[in-house]
Amino acid sequence: MIINLLKSFLCHSIWIVVKPLSKLPHIWGVVFLSILTGLALLIIFKRISNQSGIAAAKSRISAHLLEILLYRDDVNRSFFALLNLLKYNLKYLGYAFKPLLIMSPVMFILYIQLSSLYAFRPILVGEQIIITILCRSSVPLENVLLLENEGFKIKSSPLRMLKEHQIQWKIEAMREGISELTFRWNDEQVNKRLVAGKSFIPLAAQRIAENDPKTILHIAEPSLPEESFLKSVSIDYPRRVFSLFGRHWSWFTLFLMITLLTGFSFKNKLGVNL
Amino acid sequence: MLIERRDFFKTLLQTLAATTLALPKRKGFAAPNLSNPKIAKQVIVLGIDGMDPQLLLQFVKRGEMPTFAKLMREGYWGPLQTTTPPQSPVAWSSFISGVNPGGHGIFDFIHRDPSTFAPFLSTSRSYDSDRVLKLGDWQIPLKAGRVEMLRKGPAFWTFLEEKDIPATLFSLPADFPVQPGKAKIISGMGTPDLLGGYGTFTLFTDAEIPNADHFTGGRIVKLQIVDHAAKAVLHGPPNTMRKERIDSAIPVSFRRDPWEKVVKIDIQDHQLLFSEGEWSDWIPLKFELMPLFATVAGMVRIYVQQVFPNLRIYFSPLNIDPMESHVPISNPYSYSQELSQAVGRFYTQGFPEDTKALSNGIFSDEEFLVQSRYVLQERLRLYEHELSRFQEGLFFFYFSSIDQNSHMMLRTMDPTHSQYNAQATREVKDAIYFFYRAMDDVLRQAWDKMKGNSTLLLLSDHGFAPFTREFNTSSWLVENGFTVLKDPSKARESVYFDGVDWKKTKAFVLGLNAVYINLAGREVHGSVSPAEAPKIKQEIINRLNLVVDPNSGRKVIHEAFDAEKIYSGPFAHLAPDIVVGYERGFRISDEAVLGKFPAGIFQHRLDKWSADHCVAPSLVPGVLLTSEPLVKKDPAIWDLAPSILRKFGLEIPGEMEGKSIFS
Numbered sequence: 001m002i003i004n005l006l007k008s009f010l011c012h013s014i015w016i017v018v019k020p021l022s023k024l025p026h027i028w029g030v031v032f033l034s035i036l037t038g039l040a041l042l043i044i045f046k047r048i049s050n051q052s053g054i055a056a057a058k059s060r061i062s063a064h065l066l067e068i069l070l071y072r073d074d075v076n077r078s079f080f081a082l083l084n085l086l087k088y089n090l091k092y093l094g095y096a097f098k099p100l101l102i103m104s105p106v107m108f109i110l111y112i113q114l115s116s117l118y119a120f121r122p123i124l125v126g127e128q129i130i131i132t133i134l135c136r137s138s139v140p141l142e143n144v145l146l147l148e149n150e151g152f153k154i155k156s157s158p159l160r161m162l163k164e165h166q167i168q169w170k171i172e173a174m175r176e177g178i179s180e181l182t183f184r185w186n187d188e189q190v191n192k193r194l195v196a197g198k199s200f201i202p203l204a205a206q207r208i209a210e211n212d213p214k215t216i217l218h219i220a221e222p223s224l225p226e227e228s229f230l231k232s233v234s235i236d237y238p239r240r241v242f243s244l245f246g247r248h249w250s251w252f253t254l255f256l257m258i259t260l261l262t263g264f265s266f267k268n269k270l271g272v273n274l
Numbered sequence: 275m276l277i278e279r280r281d282f283f284k285t286l287l288q289t290l291a292a293t294t295l296a297l298p299k300r301k302g303f304a305a306p307n308l309s310n311p312k313i314a315k316q317v318i319v320l321g322i323d324g325m326d327p328q329l330l331l332q333f334v335k336r337g338e339m340p341t342f343a344k345l346m347r348e349g350y351w352g353p354l355q356t357t358t359p360p361q362s363p364v365a366w367s368s369f370i371s372g373v374n375p376g377g378h379g380i381f382d383f384i385h386r387d388p389s390t391f392a393p394f395l396s397t398s399r400s401y402d403s404d405r406v407l408k409l410g411d412w413q414i415p416l417k418a419g420r421v422e423m424l425r426k427g428p429a430f431w432t433f434l435e436e437k438d439i440p441a442t443l444f445s446l447p448a449d450f451p452v453q454p455g456k457a458k459i460i461s462g463m464g465t466p467d468l469l470g471g472y473g474t475f476t477l478f479t480d481a482e483i484p485n486a487d488h489f490t491g492g493r494i495v496k497l498q499i500v501d502h503a504a505k506a507v508l509h510g511p512p513n514t515m516r517k518e519r520i521d522s523a524i525p526v527s528f529r530r531d532p533w534e535k536v537v538k539i540d541i542q543d544h545q546l547l548f549s550e551g552e553w554s555d556w557i558p559l560k561f562e563l564m565p566l567f568a569t570v571a572g573m574v575r576i577y578v579q580q581v582f583p584n585l586r587i588y589f590s591p592l593n594i595d596p597m598e599s600h601v602p603i604s605n606p607y608s609y610s611q612e613l614s615q616a617v618g619r620f621y622t623q624g625f626p627e628d629t630k631a632l633s634n635g636i637f638s639d640e641e642f643l644v645q646s647r648y649v650l651q652e653r654l655r656l657y658e659h660e661l662s663r664f665q666e667g668l669f670f671f672y673f674s675s676i677d678q679n680s681h682m683m684l685r686t687m688d689p690t691h692s693q694y695n696a697q698a699t700r701e702v703k704d705a706i707y708f709f710y711r712a713m714d715d716v717l718r719q720a721w722d723k724m725k726g727n728s729t730l731l732l733l734s735d736h737g738f739a740p741f742t743r744e745f746n747t748s749s750w751l752v753e754n755g756f757t758v759l760k761d762p763s764k765a766r767e768s769v770y771f772d773g774v775d776w777k778k779t780k781a782f783v784l785g786l787n788a789v790y791i792n793l794a795g796r797e798v799h800g801s802v803s804p805a806e807a808p809k810i811k812q813e814i815i816n817r818l819n820l821v822v823d824p825n826s827g828r829k830v831i832h833e834a835f836d837a838e839k840i841y842s843g844p845f846a847h848l849a850p851d852i853v854v855g856y857e858r859g860f861r862i863s864d865e866a867v868l869g870k871f872p873a874g875i876f877q878h879r880l881d882k883w884s885a886d887h888c889v890a891p892s893l894v895p896g897v898l899l900t901s902e903p904l905v906k907k908d909p910a911i912w913d914l915a916p917s918i919l920r921k922f923g924l925e926i927p928g929e930m931e932g933k934s935i936f937s
Contacts, residue, residue, distance in 0.1 A: 170548075
């Protein structure tokens with residue numbers, strides 16, 4: 001229950017930010033959010049890090065580097081400069097550790113939120129994908145059914161992997177919009193949302209049981225009830241790729257590059273020691 | 275020696291002047307105006323490999339090929355003289371250059387290097403990088419390897435390029451590697467698969483496949499299935515970055531349902547699920563040559579032939595990926611990518627139909643037809659896309675379907691053929707008709723596209739004849755004392771001439787129609803002096819012309835040609851000495867083509883590749899169909915390049931021997 005509330009909050013909060021950008025090409029959304037994140041992280045870093053300590057450590061590193069260069073004929077001096085270089089590098093990492101520790105959960109949450117929007121795209125009408133379900137070990141796979149509806153057509157018989165308790169089907173999207181994949185075993189029924197067409201909405205590639213911590217990675221749909229006969233349902237949505245400079249990029253590579261670039265570009269203007 | 279700057283410029287100017295003077299004189303350098311009513315605005319050329327004039331007429335008479343019937347009435351149609359020999363690379367090279375084979379240097383599918391005796395595919399040859407950095411087991415090329423086009427002389431569209439006349443040529447035969455220029459080109463026949471050959475399929479199976487060790491153009495990978503799962507490796511091209519050149523490979527795993535006929539295949543990032551009888555679309559793959567450093571892109575289509583009782587998963591020959599080709603299959607490079615993005619990935623290997631799968635008994639007739647129809651559908655998508663974008667200039671589009679299907683399926687419609695099966699389904703019996711009928715639709719679309727001063731040409735490079743009797747030309751030469759074996763009792767063990775006593779051998783067979791005199795000074799093992807060569811050649815010709823099949827009493831050779839009498843031009847010296855023009859029904863056996871000596875001289879053709887055109891050229895003319903009447907009688911395939919140039923108001927270059935067929 002709490003996990004579903006948290007997922008819903010995370011999903012809606014990012015959607016409020018991104019929705020105004022949804023009419024633009026998606027790459028602009030990634031660029032905008034990356035710049036925003038870069039600036040925000042820079043400001044947070046400035047606030048929570050020991051700026052004077054970082055500045056001092058960086059100065060000492062530069063000084064000992066220079067020392068090594070100037071006294072390279074003096075083995076004794078070079079050795080101690082090298083030790084100092086190591087010491088202040090460790091000190092510098094120590095200063096960076098605390099802000100990183102604080103910012104990591106923020107980044108993780110942001111990663112989950114943006115993944116729901118930019119990691120995958122909905123399938124197109126006519127496109128075929130694979131659906132995978134993971135059943136509880138007590139469930140006999142022969143009796144599990146996927147029910148067809150007007151949103152999709154089942155294109156293959158079920159492929160059952162007995163040891164892994166997995167079943168896979170190939171399906172084809174028949175119309176645009178959201179439809180429900182319904183799995184049935186005896187009287188129990190489990191649904192998973194299938195999105196088709198060109199719409200831009202948060203997607204959950206998996207729906208996972210709520211007692212599995214991995215469920216937090218898929219915020220666009222509530223978790224499966226703990227007592228469900230399924231442990232997870234996965235849709236093999238196609239990955240979204242962004243074309244830039246003649247190459248294809250995943251959203252995360254693009255996001256990391258632009259965030260870092262923004263951080264280094266604005267560090268002097270914002271007076272931040274990195 | 276140092277050179278003075280003044281001397282350098284003097285030499286440079288002299289070189290430039292000499293080069294300019296040496297250029298062939300071409301008349302009419304003013305750019306033609308395509309809006310001039312006397313000059314063609316559009317010339318559309320449809321290349322239909324293997325379309326036979328007799329079959330075409332037979333199908334038109336059925337009344338279901340209305341566009342052909344209409345054009346036959348309103349324009350011109352008739353047989354088109356083909357080259358000697360009537361092989362596709364030879365004939366299409368003559369189409370491209372407007373000359374006989376002596377002018378372009380392509381005489382057979384297979385040539386040999388006389389200095390090393392190494393065989394190679396006649397239209398192109400690839401060379402590894404000659405500068406490599408060796409690091410342990412690795413060898414890193416410091417310079418790219420290269421692929422050389424062996425067709426000589428200028429192609430006719432280069433004259434259009436000079437005048438800025440737009441040209442688009444799709445799946446152009448005998449034009450690999452594609453040369454840089456202004457024309458948009460995708461190479462066709464002659465383009466290899468990723469392994470460098472004409473197409474090698476892979477069958478993954480736990481079943482016993484008879485004669486699997488003797489397959490050509492295919493390989494069998496034996497699966498060990500445990501709990502309905504199996505793992506294997508798909509072999510790719512040899513890794514040129516490893517010293518021992520082991521094959522690159524990709525792991526592949528198979529999983530089948532215990533009860534239903536469905537299979538899951540995992541290969542690289544692809545997770546695929548197929549029912550029995552299903553074909554996949556193109557699956558792009560990357561073969562790693564050096565981790566993080568070098569890969570080769572390819573693509574494959576998968577067919578789940580059987581799930582129970584044995585698993586049989588067919589992987590098509592690995593094709594060069596048009597999205598990421600590592601060799602020149604497209605000009606500009608982006609053209610193949612542009613087409614792939616617009617209509618999807620497409621077959622890039624020169625012969626896209628999986629004939630080897632049918633020949634080796636892996637495919638049934640019905641399965642072969644499904645794959646052939648897929649090729650056609652893909653081609654039609656590309657054709658419609660490109661034709662809709664075509665505005666002016668030259669548009670050439672090539673179809674392989676009739677040729678490849680005639681080779682394999684002509685037997686199904688000919689009750690006199692030794693492999694005719696009266697019990698075959700209607701679909702199989704009508705296979706050839708289906709592909710001819712599809713060409714009517716192709717022709718109609720081209721006809722509808724024509725506007726203003728436009729010309730439409732449809733041509734085939736040769737016709738077809740049944741192939742029911744194999745003639746072991748190599749063994750015949752042994753029997754007649756022209757080829758001598760070291761140990762005749764081991765004749766059948768000979769692989770690529772290794773049992774030949776070259777000191778005593780006067781002539782040998784290499785290729786589908788070629789016989790070479792073992793000429794001293796030319797061949798690496800030459801033993802015949804130039805003085806005695808003409809006599810030996812004439813003797814072979816005379817005896818070949820008398821060969822009779824004891825089975826039927828029929829003559830086997832329609833005519834054996836003396837190459838000196840039929841070829842002219844700067845590359846005539848590369849030709850074989852004799853070109854054998856077989857009678858309808860006969861052809862050289864597959865084994866005899868590449869230096870083997872089968873027992874006996876004749877055998878029945880049992881392979882489903884049971885129709886052919888490597889006979890005498892007069893027996894298998896091509897087809898010519900044009901939207902307007904001709905002025906030239908007996909048009910030949912080498913007349914078409916000059917005719918197209920004339921249509922655009924250009925003078926016929928001196929190096930072309932063909933004449934314009936139009937007024």
